[in-house]
Amino acid sequence: MPICSGTSKSFLPTNTNYDLSEGTYLLTMSMTDTGTxxxxxxxxxxWLGLSNMWVGFxxxxxxxxxxxxxxxxxxxxxxxxxxxxxxxxxxTTHGVLMAYVLTTFFIMGFGYFSALHSLKQDVWSxxxxxxxxxxxxxxxxxxxxxxxxxxxxxxxxxYPPEMAVTPFYIGAALLFVGSWFWCVDMxxxxxxxxxxxxGMAVPLVMFGTTMNALLWLWTxxxxxxxxxxQILPLKFGWVDTIDPGLxxxxxxxxxxxxxxxxxxxxxxxxxxxxxxESGGKLFSDELARVAFVMLFIFSxxxxxxxxxxxxxxxxxWKLLHMFGTFMVAVPTFITGFTILATLEVSGxxxxxxxxxxxxxxxxxxxxxxxxxxxxMMMLTAGGFGGVINASYSMNxxxxxxxxxxxxxxxxxxxxxxxxxxxVAYWAWPRITGRKLASRRMALWQLWxxxxxxxxxxxxxxxxxxxxxxxxxxTLPYSDELNAIWNPYEVVMFAGAVMxxxxxxxxxVVLVRSHFSERLQQPPEVVFGTAIHQPxxxxxxxxxxxxxxxxxxxxxxxxxxxxxxxxxxLGTPQTIPFGFGE
Amino acid sequence: xxxxxxxxxxxxxxMVAGIVVMAWGIQIYYAAQGWHPPSNVEVxxxxxxxxxxxxxxxxxxxxxxxxKRDENGMLVVTMVAARYGxxxxxxxxxxxxxxxxxxxxxxxxxxxxxxxxxxxLMLVPGYVxxxxxxxxxxxxxxxxxxxxxxxxxxxMFGNVKIVPADEYKL
Ligand code: HEM
Ligand SMILES: [Cu+2]
Ligand SMILES: [Cu+2]
Numbered sequence: 001m002p003i004c005s006g007t008s009k010s011f012l013p014t015n016t017n018y019d020l021s022e023g024t025y026l027l028t029m030s031m032t033d034t035g036t037x038x039x040x041x042x043x044x045x046x047w048l049g050l051s052n053m054w055v056g057f058x059x060x061x062x063x064x065x066x067x068x069x070x071x072x073x074x075x076x077x078x079x080x081x082x083x084x085x086x087x088x089x090x091x092t093t094h095g096v097l098m099a100y101v102l103t104t105f106f107i108m109g110f111g112y113f114s115a116l117h118s119l120k121q122d123v124w125s126x127x128x129x130x131x132x133x134x135x136x137x138x139x140x141x142x143x144x145x146x147x148x149x150x151x152x153x154x155x156x157x158x159y160p161p162e163m164a165v166t167p168f169y170i171g172a173a174l175l176f177v178g179s180w181f182w183c184v185d186m187x188x189x190x191x192x193x194x195x196x197x198x199g200m201a202v203p204l205v206m207f208g209t210t211m212n213a214l215l216w217l218w219t220x221x222x223x224x225x226x227x228x229x230q231i232l233p234l235k236f237g238w239v240d241t242i243d244p245g246l247x248x249x250x251x252x253x254x255x256x257x258x259x260x261x262x263x264x265x266x267x268x269x270x271x272x273x274x275x276x277e278s279g280g281k282l283f284s285d286e287l288a289r290v291a292f293v294m295l296f297i298f299s300x301x302x303x304x305x306x307x308x309x310x311x312x313x314x315x316x317w318k319l320l321h322m323f324g325t326f327m328v329a330v331p332t333f334i335t336g337f338t339i340l341a342t343l344e345v346s347g348x349x350x351x352x353x354x355x356x357x358x359x360x361x362x363x364x365x366x367x368x369x370x371x372x373x374x375x376m377m378m379l380t381a382g383g384f385g386g387v388i389n390a391s392y393s394m395n396x397x398x399x400x401x402x403x404x405x406x407x408x409x410x411x412x413x414x415x416x417x418x419x420x421x422x423v424a425y426w427a428w429p430r431i432t433g434r435k436l437a438s439r440r441m442a443l444w445q446l447w448x449x450x451x452x453x454x455x456x457x458x459x460x461x462x463x464x465x466x467x468x469x470x471x472x473x474t475l476p477y478s479d480e481l482n483a484i485w486n487p488y489e490v491v492m493f494a495g496a497v498m499x500x501x502x503x504x505x506x507x508v509v510l511v512r513s514h515f516s517e518r519l520q521q522p523p524e525v526v527f528g529t530a531i532h533q534p535x536x537x538x539x540x541x542x543x544x545x546x547x548x549x550x551x552x553x554x555x556x557x558x559x560x561x562x563x564x565x566x567x568x569l570g571t572p573q574t575i576p577f578g579f580g581e
Numbered sequence: 582x583x584x585x586x587x588x589x590x591x592x593x594x595x596m597v598a599g600i601v602v603m604a605w606g607i608q609i610y611y612a613a614q615g616w617h618p619p620s621n622v623e624v625x626x627x628x629x630x631x632x633x634x635x636x637x638x639x640x641x642x643x644x645x646x647x648x649k650r651d652e653n654g655m656l657v658v659t660m661v662a663a664r665y666g667x668x669x670x671x672x673x674x675x676x677x678x679x680x681x682x683x684x685x686x687x688x689x690x691x692x693x694x695x696x697x698x699x700x701x702l703m704l705v706p707g708y709v710x711x712x713x714x715x716x717x718x719x720x721x722x723x724x725x726x727x728x729x730x731x732x733x734x735x736x737m738f739g740n741v742k743i744v745p746a747d748e749y750k751l
Contacts, residue, residue: 084732084733084735085732088729088732154729155729159690159728159729160690161688161689161690161706162689162690162729162730162731243707244689244690244705244706244707245705245707245708248705283587284585284586284587284590286584286585286586287586287590307703308618309618309619309692309701309702309703310619310620310703310705311619311620311621311622311623311702311703311704311705311708311709311710311711312622312705312707312708313620313622314620314622315612315617315618315620318617318618318620319608319612322608323605326601326604326605326608327601329597329600329601329604330594330597330598330601333593333597333600334590334593334594334597337590337593338590341589387604391604391607391608392608392611392612392616392617392618393608393611393612393616393617393618395618395701396618396699396700396701397699397701399692399694399701399703399727400692400694400701400703400727400728401694401727466696466697467694467695467696467697468696469692469694469725469726469727470727471727471728471729471734472734472735473734473735474735474736475735476735476736476738477696477723477725477738478721478723481696481723532585534585537584538584541584565622569622569624570624570636571624571707571708572624572625572626572627572628572629572635572636572637572707573707574627574628574689574706574707575628577688577689577731578689578731
C-alpha cells in the first residue's frame, strides 16, 4: 500500500492512483447529463426524493407543536394545560413521528436522490421502489390513527407488558417493511454499478448510503423479532403472556444503532456535499469509507448500554457491550477530524491565513457549510453527554432522567436534523428547478435552530442531574425539588419557542421554494471530491460481503447467549396490560 | 491497491485509540472496585408475589416487605412496586451506611430512582432487581418511578428519610 506522505497542507497527489480533476468518471458522466432529454433516473430521483422527504418533513411539522405543548404541560407552569391523557398521547405521537417517520422517510428520499444521481443509474424497478413507499406510508397512517386517538400511548419504545391496540404494531411493522424495500434498492444499485464499472470505487456518497441501508437491515431486526415473536402472538390471542425482559433485550438491539441510522445521513452530507458547497475538497475519501464501515460494525452489537440498570442481563455482558460502545468513538472522532480538516482546507483555499484566520473565510452564508459547523458543535457537546450515558457505573446517575431527553434532543434533533434541513436546502433547487425561496431566511433558520437547541437542552440536562425523571406529565414529588427545577423549566420553555419558530421558518422556505422563480440553469447534482480523489480503493472498502460476515460474528458473540438464556431461565411470564386488553 | 492516509490522520488515530483505552481503563478500574450496575438475573413470579408457592417464594409478600438486617448485619430493604406506588410507602435509612435494596414489580415495567443519588433500577416483571448503595446526605427524598407505567406514572412515588446513623433504629 503506497502511503502518501503529504501533510494537511500539501494538496498535490504523490501517486497516480489519484485524480485531481473531480474524478474522471464524474466528469465524463456529467457531460452526458446536459442533454435536453432528462434521463429516467433524474425523473425518479426527483419524485422518489420529493415524496419521501415531504412525508418526513410533514411528520416533523406535526410533531413540533406537540413538543412545545409537552414542555409547557410538564413544567407545572401552566396549570390550565394539565392533562395526563393528552400528555402521554402527545409524547408517544411526537416520539413516533420524529424517531420513526421523519427519519425513515427523509433517509429514503435523500438516499434515492443521492444514489440515482451519484451513480447516474436508474432504480432497477420503479414499481418496487414505489411499492416500498406506499407500504411505509400506509403503515404510518395505520399507526397514526390509534396514536392520535390515545389508544397507543405506550411511548415510541412500546415496552411490554404495557400494550397498545393492534393496528399500532401492524402499522409500525409496515413502516419497517416499506423501509426494507429502500434498503434492497440501495444494495442492488451499488451492485449493478460495480458490475458496470469493474474495479472502480463506488462514489463515496453511495458507499455511505448503502452502508446505512445495511445498518438499518441489521438494526431493525431486533424490534422486528420482538413484534413477530412476542407482541403479535399475544395480540392475536395465540399466547396469553409475555416476557418483558426478553422484549427489552430484543429492543435494545434496535435502540442503539437506530440512532446511527438517523445520524449517518448527516455524516454523508458532510462528507459528500459539504466539501463542494464550502468551496473546498474533502480531506480524505478513504478514511471516510473506513469511518462508515466502523460505524456499521461497531454500532449494532452494543445495545446493552440501554439495559445497564436492568435486572435480566448479567454484569459481564454489560461490561462487554460497554467496551464496544466506546469503540464507536473511533469513527466519530475520525469524522470530526476529516470534517474539520475539510473546512480548514476550504477556508485556506478561500484565502484564510494563520492558525484561525481560515474560520472567518468559511462560507458562513452557505446553508450546508453553516449547518455542518453548527452540527459539529452540537456533536461535540452531545458527545460529552454520551460518554456519561455509555459509562458502566455513571449511567446510574442519569438513566431515565431528563438528562437523557436533553441528550438525544441535542444529538438527534440538533446534530442530525440540522443536517436534514441543510440537505433539503441543497436538494430543493436541484429537484424543483426553482430558486431557494430565501437563502437569508434559511440561514436565520439554521442559527435559530442551533441556539434554540442550546437554550432548550442545556437546562434539560441540568434537570436530569437534579433528579427529574423523564416521561412524566407533572411534577408532584416535592416543593423543594420544584423550587430548584422551576427556573430551568422557564429557560427550557424559551428554547422550545425558539425551536418552534425555527421549524415554522423551515417549512415556509421549503413550501415557498415550490413557487419561486424558475432557474434558467438549475444547479447540477454533483458531489464533492477529495484532495486525493481515488479512482480505485482497496477491495474491502468497496464491498459489503465481508462486513456482513463480520457483523454476524460480532452479533452472535454479543447477543447470542444473552438471548439464548431466556430459553432456560424459566422466567414466569407476565400478563399484558393497557389498551385493547 | 491505493490507500492514502495523511501523517496528521495517523497521529490523530493513535490519539483516539489512546482515549478509548483510557476510557476502558477507567471503567475497568471502577468495575474492579465493585461498581457494577444491578445485574442479578434472578427470576420471580410477579403475579404471585403474595404467595409462597410461586417461583421465587414469598420474599415479597405483604408480611415480608420492609427493612431487616440479614445474617451478616447488612441492611436489606425489600420492596414491591405496583401501579401506582412503592410498598412500603415510607422507609427510613441511616446516613452513610450501605444497604441492599431488593425490589420486584407486581404488574408492569417500573423503575425506582432516588433523585441526587445513584440508586437507579429498572423493575421488569418476572425479575428481581437488586443493588447495594449508600446515601450520604441527610434529608427527605422521594423515591420515584422513572419508567412509564401508565396514566398514573407521575404520581408513583414513595418517601425515604435519611437520618444520622446514630439516631437510626430498626
Ligand atoms: C420544538 C422542538 C421540540 C421540543 C420543544 C421537544 C420537546 C419534547 C418533550 C418535552 C418531550 C418529552 C420528554 C419527556 O416526557 O420526558 C419530547 C420527547 C421526544 N422528542 Fe422532542 N421536542 C422537540 C423536537 C424534537 C425533534 C426535532 C426530535 C427529533 C427529530 C425530537 C424527538 C423526540 C423523541 C424521540 C421523544 C420521545 C421521548 C420519549 O418517549 O421519552 N423532538 N420532546
Ligand atoms: Cu444507545
Ligand atoms: Cu412509572
